[in-house]
Amino acid sequence: xxxxxxxxxxxxxxxxxxxxxxxxxxxxxxxxxxxxxxxxxxxxxxxxxxxxxxxxxxxxxxxxxxxxxxxxxxxxxxxxxxxxxxxxxxxxxxxxxxxxxxxxxxxxxxxxxxxxxxxxxxxxxxxxxxxxxxxxxxxxxxxxxxxxxxxxxxxxxxxxxxxxxxxxxxxxxxxxxxxxxxxxxxxxxxxxxxxxxxxxxxxxxxxxxxxxxxxxxxxxxxxxxxxxxxxxxxxxxxxxxxxxxxxxxxxxxxxxxxxxxxxxxxxxxxxxxxxxxxxxxxxxxxxxxxxxxxxxxxxxxxxxxxxxxxxxxxxxxxxxxxxxxxxxxxxxxxxxxxxxxxxxxxxxxxxxxxxxxxxxxxxxxxxxxxxxxxxxxxxxxxxxxxxxxxx
Numbered sequence: 001x002x003x004x005x006x007x008x009x010x011x012x013x014x015x016x017x018x019x020x021x022x023x024x025x026x027x028x029x030x031x032x033x034x035x036x037x038x039x040x041x042x043x044x045x046x047x048x049x050x051x052x053x054x055x056x057x058x059x060x061x062x063x064x065x066x067x068x069x070x071x072x073x074x075x076x077x078x079x080x081x082x083x084x085x086x087x088x089x090x091x092x093x094x095x096x097x098x099x100x101x102x103x104x105x106x107x108x109x110x111x112x113x114x115x116x117x118x119x120x121x122x123x124x125x126x127x128x129x130x131x132x133x134x135x136x137x138x139x140x141x142x143x144x145x146x147x148x149x150x151x152x153x154x155x156x157x158x159x160x161x162x163x164x165x166x167x168x169x170x171x172x173x174x175x176x177x178x179x180x181x182x183x184x185x186x187x188x189x190x191x192x193x194x195x196x197x198x199x200x201x202x203x204x205x206x207x208x209x210x211x212x213x214x215x216x217x218x219x220x221x222x223x224x225x226x227x228x229x230x231x232x233x234x235x236x237x238x239x240x241x242x243x244x245x246x247x248x249x250x251x252x253x254x255x256x257x258x259x260x261x262x263x264x265x266x267x268x269x270x271x272x273x274x275x276x277x278x279x280x281x282x283x284x285x286x287x288x289x290x291x292x293x294x295x296x297x298x299x300x301x302x303x304x305x306x307x308x309x310x311x312x313x314x315x316x317x318x319x320x321x322x323x324x325x326x327x328x329x330x331x332x333x334x335x336x337x338x339x340x341x342x343x344x345x346x347x348x349x350x351x352x353x354x355x356x357x358x359x360x361x362x363x364x365x366x367x368x369x370x371x372x373x374x375x376x377x378x379x380x381x382x383x384x385x386x387x388x389x390x391x
Contacts, residue, residue, distance in 0.1 A: 035077035091375030108207020152374030199373030201228025327363035
C-alpha cells in the first residue's frame, strides 16, 4: 500500500504558466540533464507545451543545451541542463551580534560568504549594512546585480509574542515590522523571511543530502535546537511561522525529564564544559576538544544520547520523514558522534524493511549554514511547483 506519488504533474489547461515552468525546471534539476519527450512523459504536459517552456527557459538563461542522447531510431534527443549562472540568490542571516551574507548560484554553489560584527541591531542600520555587503559580495563573485533573483533573510525565532516567555525574540526592534515587505522595498528585491532551521533544511534540498528526498526533518544546532520540516518539497511553517520549536519539548534524560535543548544543543555543551572549567565559545574550540577526546565533552555526549534518542523517536512517529538530517553550527565530528550514539526505536514508523535512506544523516555544518539556507529559499521557490498535485 502506498499513500503518495513522487510525480509532480503539469497543468495543460492554462492552469498556471509559472507552475509549469517550475515543474519543468524541477524535473531538469532532478535529472541532471534530460530531453523534452522524457519531461513530457514525466509531467503529463504535452510535448508542444514542454517545447515552448524550454524555449522560454533557454531564452531566460536558466537552461542550456547539453548534448544528445540516442533513443533508438531517429535523431538523438537534444538534452537540457540547468545553467548555474542563469541566476543568483542572496542569503542574509541577522543575529543579535553579527550579519552574515551568502551568494549562491542556481546549482547551490556558494560564490561568496561575508560576516560582519554588529554593534546595533537597529533595522535602518542593519539594512544599510545589508546593502553594502550585498554590493561587496556581488562584486567579489562577479555577479551582475540584474541577475539576482531575490533575497532570503533568516531571523531568530520564535516569531511574534508566544508562550515561550524565556525565548523572546533576540531582535525586539524587528518584531513590529513586516520584515519581508520592509526589506523588499529597501533592497529593491523580492524577499523571503524564515527561521534558521527552516532555511537550513531547504539548503539541503537545493545542494545537500536531501536533493533526492521529498519529505524530511532537519535538526538545526544553533545556540539552541530547532527543527525544519519539509513535506513534499515544501516547508511546513505552521500558522505563525513557528513550527518546529522542538528544543522546548520535554524528554526523558539521565536525571529525569528535561527540556530537550537544555540537554542537546551547542549551548548545553558549552555550559556543561564551563561548569568543569573548560571554556569553548566557538565551534572551532569545540571541534578541537572533540578531536582531543576531552573527557568532559565526551561525558556531555554520553548524557545527551538518551534525550536525543527520545527526540528522534518522537520526530519519526509524529512526522513520518524519509530521514532526519543533523546540521548547523556544530562540528561535524560531534554531529557524527550524536548520530552513532542514538538508540533507534524499534517502535517507530521509520523502522521498516523497505528503507533506502538511513534514518539519520549528517548535513552541512558551520557558521554559514543558515545564511546559505536563506539563499536556498530563493532558489527553491524558483524551482518548486506551488500548486499541489491533483488540484
